[in-house]
Amino acid sequence: xxxxxxxxxxxxxxxxxxxxxxxxxxxxxxxxxxxxxxxxxxxxxxxxxxxxxxxxxxxxxxxxxxxxxxxxxxxxxxxxxxxxxxxxxxxxxxxxxxxxxxxxxxxxxxxxxxxxxxxxxxxxxxx
Ligand SMILES: [Zn+2]
Numbered sequence: 001x002x003x004x005x006x007x008x009x010x011x012x013x014x015x016x017x018x019x020x021x022x023x024x025x026x027x028x029x030x031x032x033x034x035x036x037x038x039x040x041x042x043x044x045x046x047x048x049x050x051x052x053x054x055x056x057x058x059x060x061x062x063x064x065x066x067x068x069x070x071x072x073x074x075x076x077x078x079x080x081x082x083x084x085x086x087x088x089x090x091x092x093x094x095x096x097x098x099x100x101x102x103x104x105x106x107x108x109x110x111x112x113x114x115x116x117x118x119x120x121x122x123x124x125x126x127x
Contacts, residue, residue: 070103
């Protein structure tokens, strides 16, 4: 399963970054995923939940996936256009010679973490 491998790598990166920042645990991970990676959003969610279940550092964490539609530039006429995985001809001149500009992304766009309480000075005692 392609997505399990992707999520394993993503969660390792997230955990390393969060621990370096001194976080107690991860609350939310936002991911930009290009359609051309052929990763399926539901499968990514499933892989994330399966991996989070076995890692207390991700207990209760959520995953937000933003799918990026492919965009290419025609090397023949210079036209830029969006398309899907299956339609890859220039709509202006019909050329199949394209350079992919967007759609192969696989990047962590943001991480929300739970920081230790001692960093909050206005956490005053009430009686
Ligand atoms: Zn063209």
